[in-house]
Amino acid sequence: MDNIEHLIPITRQLFELYGQEPPLPGLKITYAEAPTGLIRAVYQPSLCVVLQGAKKSVLGDQTYHYQAGECLFASADLPVSANILQASPQQPYIAFSIAINPSVVTELWLQQQAQAKGAGATASTQSAGTSSPALITAKLPPTVLDPLSRLLQLVGDDVNQPVLGPLTERELIWRLLSTELKPALCQLGVADGYNARINTVTQYLRNNYQATITVAELAAMASMSVASFHRHFKSVTQLSPVQFQKRIRLHEARRQLVAQQEIAAISYAVGYDSPSQFSRDYRKHFGLSPLQDRQELLAEVG
Template sequence: MHAVDRETDRFDVARAKGASAQAPYLALSLAINPAGVTELLAEQAGALADAPAFATLSRADHDPALCDPLRRLLDLLDAPRDAPMLAPLVRREIVWRLWASALGPAPRQVGLVDTHAARIGRATAHIRDLDAETMRVADLAALAGMSVPGFHSHFKAVTTMRPVQFQKQVRLQEACRRLIAAEEVARVGFAIGYESLSQFSRDYRRLFGAPPGRDAAAIRAQLVPEPALP
């Protein structure tokens, strides 16, 4: 499963075990605009209970009330004349349905400016910008406006990882993106901060299940154009 951020052309790569051409794994990824969430929060203040603490990665059972607008948004892919007018309304409905679902706390946090999640978001954005530079947790904590112990606690609550684990995963995802673009394995490993090519290969295989060169070749062979949601 491959997703491309249309703003930055960055690849996000995930793996679905057991999927095949005969039994494909189907998924939908929908980005939520924080500005739209903030606007809805202002309009509907008090309409929903305060959001409790939440994990960044959450799941819930099938909800027909949420699946219906998602289906209508997909249908607009085949209605280019209607999409500019109707897609924003359907997206707004999806956000509202999410709020009313078991996943409600997470999308509500997206629209809040000074939550712990927002502060950790500033730190994760900084980690993504570091490339091969050295990461200092004290600097990240200061950026988030937290003590170092508090930062460690909130970082793991939001990302489910420690900062060093998050940085390693970000770097390996960047390596995957570069390898898909046919860059040399050794050059990529050194570019993302590894001093040992063998360590890079071990870490890459541990995350993605195959050596860097073989994995990238397999992904390139499977890539197909994906339609952009309206």
């Protein structure tokens, strides 16, 4: 299989049947028939594959453009701004993402290293002393098309999916480890690497967005000095730790808006001490006040 065209009808049918989250753990589908305005989202460690159309994602000061036949790999939990750039009713934007399990990456990378040593080759090493951006774009490697196709075909197969799904995901990661995406995967999977340690912190901040915690405490969580932690955190996420936590809080607040809670109650729930400061930050980030944004969100869902 040397092209992606056969994946388009499969993915489109899955979206029509199940929507954005089909019943396969870690699989998400994006479908749009027109370009979009700004989309705020939190990416998790995953491989996003674009089948049709084009998209732009922004992380900090970095902009990533990717289109049909290309992929975006995220190696950490990241608050990202995005726009779908190319989409129409005749040629909709179609993409899907697959979650990547760091522990599986580690296991398979170690197996690959052992095989290289057994064959007399010099096993490559992953430096724990460097960090790299947690987003990377690339051409979709042809070798992953077959496992991706089989993963999509397992959706809704209650007999085979529980057994073959994890095996096919392992094959996908194994094949990715033989592509140009290998360094990014290794940064995710090497436990003592800086990217992996930063990812531990980003996961904590995402799961504990309302917590009051200092940069020194986050640095200790990553087993780094404050200066080193701040430098590597910015290298990976393109944001400072304080900026990152603020964006995670604002994304969670936006999710809670549709529940019709009081704006002040939402601000306290996500960790703000001042509703007025929350409203100022919200408007700066989303371009609308919380109340205006709620009205637009509710109008979209009818």
